[in-house]
Amino acid sequence: MSDRHQFEYHPDADQISAFVERALPAHEREQMLDHLAVCPECRAVVALSLPSVEEPAKPLPAPARKPWWSGWAVAWPAAAALAAIALFVVYYHHPATAPNAPAPTQMASANPPALPPSQGASPAPSSVPALHGSQPHPAVSSRAGSASGAGFAAKQNHGMAVSSQSIAGLAMEGRNVAPPAVMALASPAPSPGTTGQNAPTGTGSAGGVGGSVGGGFAAPPSAVAEARLQKAAPVAPPAIASAPPATAAGVMAPQASSGETVAVTSAAPMPTVSFDAANIAIAENELQIAQPRHPLPSGLPILSMATQADRIVAIDTRNAVFLSMDGGKHWKAVPVQWPGRAVKAGLVLYSAGSSAGYSRDKTASMAALTAGNSVSAGSSSGALAVQSRALKELPGPSLAGTVTDATGAVIAGASVSVTDNAAHAVRTVKTDGAGRYVVDGLAPGTYQVEAQATGFNRQVLAAVAVAESRPTVQDLSLTIGSASESVMVETESNQVSVSKKTKAKSVAASQAPPVFEITTENGARWTSTDGLTWKPI
Amino acid sequence: MDTASSKPADLVLPPPIEQPSTADQNAPSLIPRLPLSLLQELWRTADAETCGLSLDELSIVLTAVGKRVNHGLPPGATPDAAQKAAFFRSLHLSELALAHACALGREIAWENFLSRYRSALVHAAVSITGSATLGNDLADSLYAELYGLRQTAGERRSPLASYSGRGSLLGWLRTTLVQRWRDHHRRTHRETPLDNFDSPAPAPTPIPSNLEQLTAGVAHTLRGLAAEDRFLLSAYYLDRQTLLQIAQTLAVHEATISRRIKRLADNLRKQLIENLISSGFSKAAAEEALGADPRDIEINLSTLLQTSQTSTFSKKTAPTAAGDTL
Numbered sequence: 065m066s067d068r069h070q071f072e073y074h075p076d077a078d079q080i081s082a083f084v085e086r087a088l089p090a091h092e093r094e095q096m097l098d099h100l101a102v103c104p105e106c107r108a109v110v111a112l113s114l115p116s117v118e119e120p121a122k123p124l125p126a127p128a129r130k131p132w133w134s135g136w137a138v139a140w141p142a143a144a145a146l147a148a149i150a151l152f153v154v155y156y157h158h159p160a161t162a163p164n165a166p167a168p169t170q171m172a173s174a175n176p177p178a179l180p181p182s183q184g185a186s187p188a189p190s191s192v193p194a195l196h197g198s199q200p201h202p203a204v205s206s207r208a209g210s211a212s213g214a215g216f217a218a219k220q221n222h223g224m225a226v227s228s229q230s231i232a233g234l235a236m237e238g239r240n241v242a243p244p245a246v247m248a249l250a251s252p253a254p255s256p257g258t259t260g261q262n263a264p265t266g267t268g269s270a271g272g273v274g275g276s277v278g279g280g281f282a283a284p285p286s287a288v289a290e291a292r293l294q295k296a297a298p299v300a301p302p303a304i305a306s307a308p309p310a311t312a313a314g315v316m317a318p319q320a321s322s323g324e325t326v327a328v329t330s331a332a333p334m335p336t337v338s339f340d341a342a343n344i345a346i347a348e349n350e351l352q353i354a355q356p357r358h359p360l361p362s363g364l365p366i367l368s369m370a371t372q373a374d375r376i377v378a379i380d381t382r383n384a385v386f387l388s389m390d391g392g393k394h395w396k397a398v399p400v401q402w403p404g405r406a407v408k409a410g411l412v413l414y415s416a417g418s419s420a421g422y423s424r425d426k427t428a429s430m431a432a433l434t435a436g437n438s439v440s441a442g443s444s445s446g447a448l449a450v451q452s453r454a455l456k457e458l459p460g461p462s463l464a465g466t467v468t469d470a471t472g473a474v475i476a477g478a479s480v481s482v483t484d485n486a487a488h489a490v491r492t493v494k495t496d497g498a499g500r501y502v503v504d505g506l507a508p509g510t511y512q513v514e515a516q517a518t519g520f521n522r523q524v525l526a527a528v529a530v531a532e533s534r535p536t537v538q539d540l541s542l543t544i545g546s547a548s549e550s551v552m553v554e555t556e557s558n559q560v561s562v563s564k565k566t567k568a569k570s571v572a573a574s575q576a577p578p579v580f581e582i583t584t585e586n587g588a589r590w591t592s593t594d595g596l597t598w599k600p601i
Numbered sequence: 602m603d604t605a606s607s608k609p610a611d612l613v614l615p616p617p618i619e620q621p622s623t624a625d626q627n628a629p630s631l632i633p634r635l636p637l638s639l640l641q642e643l644w645r646t647a648d649a650e651t652c653g654l655s656l657d658e659l660s661i662v663l664t665a666v667g668k669r670v671n672h673g674l675p676p677g678a679t680p681d682a683a684q685k686a687a688f689f690r691s692l693h694l695s696e697l698a699l700a701h702a703c704a705l706g707r708e709i710a711w712e713n714f715l716s717r718y719r720s721a722l723v724h725a726a727v728s729i730t731g732s733a734t735l736g737n738d739l740a741d742s743l744y745a746e747l748y749g750l751r752q753t754a755g756e757r758r759s760p761l762a763s764y765s766g767r768g769s770l771l772g773w774l775r776t777t778l779v780q781r782w783r784d785h786h787r788r789t790h791r792e793t794p795l796d797n798f799d800s801p802a803p804a805p806t807p808i809p810s811n812l813e814q815l816t817a818g819v820a821h822t823l824r825g826l827a828a829e830d831r832f833l834l835s836a837y838y839l840d841r842q843t844l845l846q847i848a849q850t851l852a853v854h855e856a857t858i859s860r861r862i863k864r865l866a867d868n869l870r871k872q873l874i875e876n877l878i879s880s881g882f883s884k885a886a887a888e889e890a891l892g893a894d895p896r897d898i899e900i901n902l903s904t905l906l907q908t909s910q911t912s913t914f915s916k917k918t919a920p921t922a923a924g925d926t927l
């Protein structure tokens with residue numbers, strides 16, 4: 065309160081209070097401000113006349129409703145439309161993601177036309193699209209790979225098909241991982257294939273069929289593929305692909321394809337997805353993707369999970385490890401025996417007699433259940449594509465393929481025996497959850513391949529030529545029948561038929577069962593055969 | 602109240618009417634009154650009957666208020682009937698009726714006033730004074746004054762009669778409390794002993810020769826500012842009010858006040874330099890007068906504003922003569 069200035073005339077309390085409450089007309093308010101500019105006393109009175117926060121607030125009159133066309137009501141949609149146009153222009157002119165970019169001609173000519181969507185899979189029920197979050201996006205083709213197979217990277221916002229070499233076809237769908245319960249419910253749902261989605265673009269995706277995400281606990285064998293991302297680019301989580309046998313029609317890619325296509329679609333924006341072919345591993349043994357029908361004791365979603373038979377090791381989002389001995393019905397916590405937090409569970413196979421570099425077959429099967437986006441490999445053909453890529457990494461001749469039934473569904477746990485017609489040596493392997501089998505370390509020559517599974521007729525391919533320079537892919541299709549029946553299938557005429565029969569000798573019968581593996585946050589890996597006792601690698 | 606300004610517009614109230622009329626009464630009156638339909642509408646809106654205010658009394662009050670502020674129009678403008686009606690409808694009619702009924706001494710109105718504003722009055726007084734004791738004393742003092750204990754020429758005079766109804770009655774009470782508190786502040790300051798001022802006052806510093814030019818330039822620059830901008834500068838640089846206080850006064854966001862003050866200071870400095878250069882200063886001298894560092898503009902502005910009691914700032918604005926009566 066200043067005593068310096070005393071003016072003769074000041075506004076009275078009525079004017080000041082009306083000024084404070086913005087009730088003065090414009091001319092009077094101007095006069096008031098003019099006076100307040102020179103009168104410190106009235107400024108002090110005005111300042112003190114403001115209602116303090118302690119006093120009950122006087123409700124101000126409601127502001128008059130503005131017409132809808134005033135202010136930003138019109139400007140906002142215009143600004144949004146402008147931003148959308150700008151984004152579209154940027155997206156359209158981006159060379160890697162241009163929607164109308166021409167597909168490589170060699171791919172289009174080499175690959176057969178893709179299946180229509182109706183062939184790929186029947187439409188999913190209405191409750192399922194939550195899992196299949198991505199709408200069919202037009203696949204975008206671009207040349208990204210190189211002969212060196214160093215992987216490829218491409219920006220993607222919606223869908224794209226990335227071509228590379230020596231991969232028959234891989235259909236992968238990036239999806240958001242749904243909660244386990246939802247995934248389990250949706251497991252029998254047929255999955256819309258990406259083949260039909262890719263077909264109009266002419267990218268020549270070799271029959272890639274996208275599998276449904278989340279196989280469910282009782283789901284049939286599932287294909288598992290891990291797609292590790294190159295470098296530290298934005299993470300595209302590992303993938304899960306499952307293919308219900310009754311619906312997912314595994315379409316084999318022709319081996320004569322000179323080009324290969326990997327279709328990757330993503331429902332959620334993932335700026336960059338890079339795949340390292342060297343890191344894509346294949347399960348050689350029986351694996352099953354399963355989502356527990358019963359939730360974890362912690363009630364949290366599953367971060368990562370590995371399944372072998374009825375044993376399931378799961379990691380929840382708080383990095384607690386649980387073990388189920390009965391297929392997920394009952395869980396018990398696994399005491400922590402490792403430093404740090406467990407972040408990923410998987411199965412590791414130590415196969416005896418296999419070549420170095422491929423002896424340790426890691427399937428980060430359920431590691432794909434990481435939060436966020438995931439890239440799930442397609443069902444049978446997608447898995448085969450992964451397999452084909454992995455075969456490229458195999459040193460020396462090898463034989464691989466997929467065992468399916470008459471409908472094209474993969475058969476897990478089928479026994480595949482490869483008999484060397486020259487040396488009469490027999491190697492027997494079992495298909496994994498995706499119905500795949502790999503027999504490596506073979507010598508060039510002709511082999512008899514025999515596949516059998518419970519409830520199916522045995523199929524024998526008398527002479528399968530294994531080339532020296534590259535892996536050989538031989539798929540087997542079993543028909544339903546009694547176990548005693550045996551069907552002899554003669555292969556193509558250009559393959560040598562071997563008539564010499566000698567005593568078979570098993571060379572790799574001692575295939576060790578896969579063991580559980582847990583990866584901690586600091587990268588350390590711990591393995592366990594029973595899921596309870598863990599030891600570091 | 603020791604200044605003319607703080608005197609409320611004391612009114613000579615008509616003698617109390619023992620039997621308040623009702624809206625249905627159409628008794629003829631010698632007082633120029635509003636159209637009957639409008640008056641009845643306003644009377645019902647004001648709920649004047651519960652305050653013991655008759656139709657004629659409300660008409661007198663409204664007519665006086667409208668005449669006093671020219672129905673919200675600038676001076677000289679002639680309001681038409683629609684403008685008058687709109688002005689009357691924009692008033693806080695119920696509070697206006699209550700205030701004037703209290704000023705007329707209606708007991709029922711006082712009971713209503715006490716129930717509605719007594720606690721708010723004490724609360725506001727405590728908030729203004731910062732002391733519960735002083736606040737209660739101030740509220741009691743104002744309450745006695747409002748009740749009309751003071752008489753002039755044998756008639757009761759209540760400050761409530763000066764309430765026009767444009768703002769809320771609680772806001773009017775709060776402002777009146779502040780004015781009374783200001784008077785109390787002056788009285789207590791006058792009673793402060795001056796023991797510390799025995800030493801003679803220092804000799805005034807000689808005024809630089811170019812200060813007059815500087816003052817004229819400042820006055821010319823400030824004269825070109827809008828009233829709100831000058832109020833902003835004064836409140837911020839002279840009174841050291843916070844951005845929040847100024848923002849509440851002007852009903853804008855404090856960030857807006859901050860931006861405006863910064864823009865004002867920048868523009869003011871440029872204009873000051875231009876004016877000083879045009880009045881004979883060299884550019885260097887003009888900048889030196891304002892301070893070489895632009896960051897000193899705040900200090901310089903404060904000094905300049907305080908020394909610029911020119912016609913622009915010393916204009917005594919009295920929109921309404923405080924002694925107006927209804």
